[in-house]
Amino acid sequence: MRKEFESMLRKELVKLASIYHIKNRHKLSKSELISAIKKAKKPLKDIKVIEEKVLKELPKKYNINHLEFAPKEPGYAFVNWETNESQNPTLKIHDGRKELLSLPVRSSGKGYFKVTEGSKLKATLGVYKGNRFKGIVSSSEIYFPLSSPIMAGEVEWVNSKEMSKKHKKVKETKEMLKEKEKIEKVAKKIKYLRFPKEDK
């Protein structure tokens, strides 16, 4: 252990010395610090006890309202929730306008749900007061990835330096405009090769 202390910086030893409540630690030399720490080492056992306690168990519940909503893979969402409301809640998945799922659930739980690829969705946990749904906690809007390309959208070309906030704006030179035209020409040709139906 002494060797280990020797490999530490004085600054670190001073920090360590504070754990053992070593007095005048800032005035001690490195070797004095090492000796003092070695003498005072016993209390570290207390910290070990705390550490072991810390390592043991996670809180089973936080007794607060929380909801986690995340994309696992295309078509699958993970939802986890907990509420301290006395009434059993309902879990909803929606896109802001349309409700895709409405499920009575326990006050805490988790599950994987099928969702639409390429959609932006929210999850909300709430309770029904009569016919009225009252949200308790909502996720932010989550995007769910695609498993295959969508062949849509207009092709546009830009000078990336003009778009980046990091770079100062640059004026397009004649060469750049020429290059842009050339790329657009090739791109049109490729698009024709790849998606002949669109160009017919």
Add this chain to the structure above:
Amino acid sequence: MKKGYLALVLHTHLPYIKHPEEDYFLEENWLYEAITESYLPLLDVFNRLRKENVYFQLTMSITPPLVNMLSDPLLLERYDKYIRSRISLAEEELKENINMPKGKILAFYQKRLKHLYELFSKQLNSDILKGFKELQDGGFLEIITCTATHEILPLEQNNKIKEIQVEVGIDTYREAFGRNPNGIWLGECAYTKGLDEILSANGILFTVLDSHGLLHGEPPPVFGISAPVVSKNGVVFFGRDPMASKQVWSASEGYPGDFNYREFYKDIGYEISPEKVKRYLHPAGFRFDSGIKLHKITGKVPLKDKEFYDPEAAFETAETHAGNYMFNMEKEVEYLLNIYKKDPIIVVPFDTELFGHWWFEGPEFLYSLFNKISKFSKSLETVSLSRYIDRFPIMQISEPDASSWGEGGYFKVWLNEETDWIYEHLNVLGKRMMDCSNRFQKSSFLQKRLLNQMTRELLLAESSDWAFLITVGTAVNYARSREIFHINSFNYLYDQLINGKLDLRFLDWLSIKDSIFPKINYEIFKEDK
């Protein structure tokens, strides 16, 4: 003649592992092995190329946890001890086997380890980051940053925390390399729509995604992955070329499985006497890899039938493979040039530890590849990602899709039935942290220290590594206990803060143990910042 570009990207990351409470800690060896087998050998070959005036360029991410570990005095001292113990082991083995067939290989290791130690202790003065920084300053290497603790950002519930992960990554980079990064490596290339806004707001110019992130973009990229695209927020996205990558990383289909190459799974750590294990590896006699491996892959034979390794033959093979790779890349760019008539880029990212740690001859392969391309190739040039953007700034606008480079291409590696328990804690802790940073605006010195340590525990709990290790079944108990430890440490400190009962000794202890981001300030969590 028109050219195509090869952009090698080395992603350099290890989880933050530091255990001052133990003299020897097995998982700390991951860092020491990576330094000995990958980081120093790569610095060595890059410096050789530089001295020989070979033109080469590549991009390399060095993640904040690794930057912190490579700047940690205790870990660097321990590394010094580690490499010296390996030199002593090689020397003792050599003395005992000088006239045996394995004597030649042991002499090779002794010389190599001494050379690497000389590089580490004398040339670099234990400052490995300085070695990479000099290569960046010389224009050979572009170093990019990564999110603070390699978090899977699409799984993060809170936008503010996504921003913090990016900001802390940039701050760490600035501190280590004295400039702002142009690019960022998103932990596991995990991306989802909207992240580009955060990157752009923080001055990030580019990142790398797996191929389907680009190919599923809106609209799909006309040039596929052979040209980057730019999002409306002005972030450039490069796409990984899966075929060009596989040839290099796959042990079954790619180069690393060649029978002449060094066998990874047969190590003298499992063969030497128990006394030597105690003397050189672990005082309690635990056996593990020493890094000294005397055999070659040989063929599909049991470990006991492996033949002795011949470094010369293996390095010749690496040179042949480099030539073959250059030829294949040339053919690919010629094909792409023929179709697209545009300067194509082939982006091939790898984990840095592939070169040297997993594939021992990997650094020599890179040396030969850069050498050959620079001297002999007429159609291929190596390029860093920033340089490519500078040369070819005109790009298609496209919004990439959510993706990662993990198995399956999305997020199931980190979010599955074995690991999904993690995310509710991260969400609650994140909310608590933000709440505290807003509530304790006028905090005392001690409260500040406690809040800063809570920040460190939260960021460490957010590391993607723990979920990854649990899923792939490597060091599962360790990974689970680390995740639990950071969550519980955070909550323990939180309770103290709320109840006004500070346990200083525990805080002091924790600040030595989890000393990542020494300058972190909890105020980054303030929502009105």
